[in-house]
Amino acid sequence: MRSTVILITHNAKHHLPQCLPKILSSTIKPRVLLVNSSSTDGTVEEAMRYGVETFVIPRIEFNHGATRELARKRAGGDIAIFMTPDAYLASTDALEKLIQPLIEGKAEASYARQLPHKNAQRIEAFQRSFNYPDESHIRSIADVKRFGIYTFFCSNSCAAYLNQALDQAGGFSPVLLGEDTLAVAKMLRLGMRIAYAADALVHHSHSHSIKQEFQRSFDTGLARASYATQLYCQGSDEELGKLYVKRLIGTLSKENPASLPYALLHTMAKAAGYYIGKKSLNATPSFLKLLSSQDFFWNSIYSECLKSSCDTSGF
Known part of the structure; x- marks a missing residue:
């Protein structure tokens, strides 16, 4: 199956030296498409230095859902892997482990386990452990009694989708936030499944005030x-x-x-x-x-x- 990593960026130049190398040396050898909403810090130029394909849109046209849908359609292929530049793969086989449930036909979408960055605040580290346990599992709409609202949880900081399945669900919709959650909800209500790939590790956390x-x-x-x-x-x-x-x-x-x-x-x-x-x-x-x-x-x-x-x- 052909996979494309779609990296959504804005003023993310400082993240690229940590983010791009492991993506580019990934064992699945994906196509990499960096989508940029008119950065002013040289993000696009830095990406081009790594030989990455870039696609620039006006800042006013950016939307978490619509922009990802535009990029997905532009990229084509069988599997769309979405990442944000502040998410750093822990190993070169992380993406291979992420898409394994899709390739094996166990699920139509999957997301990685997020570990906090080394300098993360204690509360950030707790949030990651709460939302991303150490055991993999697969969820369907039949699991709502067990998982409640968590049934639809996903994170496009590092997530993969079968394009054909996402097409059936109508793709990503224009939203303020939560395009991943909404897309998964639509997919699961059509009888599809989402896999949490706990062995696909990515470092991702914030330091918000x-x-x-x-x-x-x-x-x-x-x-x-x-x-x-x-x-x-x-x-x-x-x-x-x-x-x-x-x-x-x-x-x-x-x-x-x-x-x-x-x-x-x-x-x-x-x-x-x-x-x-x-x-x-x-x-x-x-x-x-x-x-x-x-x-x-x-x-x-x-x-x-x-x-x-x-x-x-x-x-």
Whole structure:
């Protein structure tokens, strides 16, 4: 099967020396397409220095879902592997392990296990361990009673899709955030499966401030409110959030009690942002732009998609 790694970038030059070498030396020898939303730091030039194919779009036309769909159609092939430049493969066979469930016919989509970067904050490390356990598994729509909202979880920081299957589901829709989750929800509702490949390792974590976490979670809540009907299942995201807090307190109380106050403040900011976002679907554009982490979205051609659900193909 022909695979293409699609790398979505904006001002990511400093990540490329850590990100590109293992992709380019991957055992599956994929085609690599770097999509750039008009960087100003020399990202495109750095990518070309590595011999990587590049594709540039205006910043105002970028959208997490629509841009990935455009890139996927441009790339063609059998398997589309999406990555972000701050995700570094742990080994040259990581992509081979990522797509193995697809090649073996066990699933139509898969995502890698994310490990924190070496300098990650303790709470970031906990988040990775919570969302990315050490055992692989496969989920289908039949698993909603067991996994709840987590049934549809995926991360395009390192994920693979069978193009034919994604076509059947209508591809990626224009969204504020969560194009991966929405696509997987559509695929699973068509009887497809997603594999969590715990042996496909990638280093990926953030160092967001309290404000940034609030804004990011606001966007997540707002985005999920816009396609809530597709994520409806037994077991809410609030229930998963409660489990997260319980385990966070238990883990940090044992390992690093001094970090608990900041971790709880960090978590409260995320919870508040998410809750406000979910309740803000009908808020004014100025209010949404004020609390959002993505100022470019509100000036883009896709801002109206939030309330109209734009592309409903495959639903």
